[in-house]
Amino acid sequence: MVTQEQELIPISAVGAAVARKRPPKTRLDRLLGRPESGVVIAAILVYLFFAVMAPHFFSERVASNILLASAALGIVAVGVATLMIAGQFDLSVGSVYGLSAAIIILLVNQGVPGWVALPIVMVFGIIVGTINGYLVTKLEIHSLIITLGGLMFYRGVLLATTQGFPIRLRAPDAFLSAMDFQIWIIPGPFIWFICLATIFAYILTRTRFGNWLFATGGSPEAARGMGVPAGRVQIVAFAVASLLACVAGFVSVARFSSVDALRGTGMELEVVLAVVVGGASLNGGYGSIIGAFLGVLIIGMIQQGLILIGINVYWYQAGIGLLLIVAAIVNQYVRKRSIT
């Protein structure tokens, strides 16, 4: 897939493109040229499919379940999308998510109030991400290697400290309980997700830092040449990814009051899947938070929809895998359309 994407902007073709006249851009072109145009269609199709096939898909309970199932994944996906747009990966987010949830429970069980535990894990996330970013950008080690190490390390720490057993809050914490709210059918974790996705969608498209993220992911050297501190931008993006993994950990503790040692296993790939289905390019410089948001919702719908249809849950993996491949093909077409 990577090699296909590299073909998109052949620098050598610059000369060949000279003579070509640009056809005027139609409104349809504009719509289809956006990174998330493929995933919007996919989301509608998946929704319609289950609306027809699955009983009670319209019910409030099912909708609520879909939203709840998507929330933690979504919060992490916002960070990973930001990082991927900046041109990097993080495979450690699933482990960091699980570990941060455990840290909160351990802290609160030690008598630390929840409103203190939250900033502590946030700082933890920022430190983890900054270390990742520093190793990747300054020592120029590939992010897959560094964060694969992180995946094993943080999971190992979590397994070792919990001995593999689930841990739970011994007594309710006022702050954590307050965070476990529900507005109509929308569970609290999903509201966190919406808020974070909105904030980051703004940051990416409407701020200087967002501009720098896209520029850095598009071409770090060129960005540097134009005065963008590309290394620092990527370090911040790594910090954002780990930070949001920790926020997701907090949100899930507020909801479920417990964590098992395998919480978040495999999440790192599911998140990449959601972000790529949402139209982001693995090569960086292209993608959107709205796309990632919808990518996450699609995964949630498939998860819950298959349960409703009564299909063996093992088909879930197959379905998601198929989705990724189809989405990648559609997105490739969309991307080509928007840049050539």
Add this chain to the structure above:
Amino acid sequence: MTNLLELKDVTKSFGRVYSLRKVNMTVRPGEVLGLLGDNGAGKSTLIKVLAGVHQPSAGDILWDGVKTTLDTPRVAMSRGISVVYQDLGIIPLLSIWRNFFLGREEEVSRKLPFHWLLRTSHMRSVARQALTKLGIHIDDVDLTVAKLSGGERQSIAIARAVHFQSKLLILDEPTAALSLKETAKVLSYVRAASEQGVAVVLITHNIAHAFEVCDRFTVLFHGAVAETTEKEGVTEQELANLINTGTRMQHRIAV
């Protein structure tokens, strides 16, 4: 008139490889200086020193007559030096206006609550105007740069330098991959930039292009300056010889 830029015995080595040896070069305000040399002569290394990407191993850089260091690209940029690199002048996946303002984005007034938000519509119209001023007509500044021709990409980089009042614009092989028609256009933008008071260092190994727009030439040969000359004082053939042999003679005298 003081020189805008002066290099004194600038040397740059990568380990044991010397890319620049005691280079002396001047750039006068508003002129177009052709920096010529064969592949590997050290042209790109020289401009990376001026861009703040590389630090010279020895020698001095004088900016407006004052000794200076250019520690990072941002420092060089803040002094008024803009560089358009070979192949990477611009970010293909970003739109025209975002490229135009990259690193110099305009934010909403500090008095407003969300003052870190970008003034997107303002930036769009400024970019469009700045392009028009240089004779570049692109109506839709939301196009991604990947959709533009090579010449249009170069022109955006040039317009950017002019608009942000760069004092020195350095172009590394801007015409390398362009058709004849596009090349003529880009060269006319180079002229337009210099007429607006921007000094230009134009790197090329195409002598005809150099003769068309440059006022003076500095020729590099194996990392050292072979000669610096006014356009009037040299023929195209002599310039070719300088590039190929380091002397005005057709064949290098054996040493």
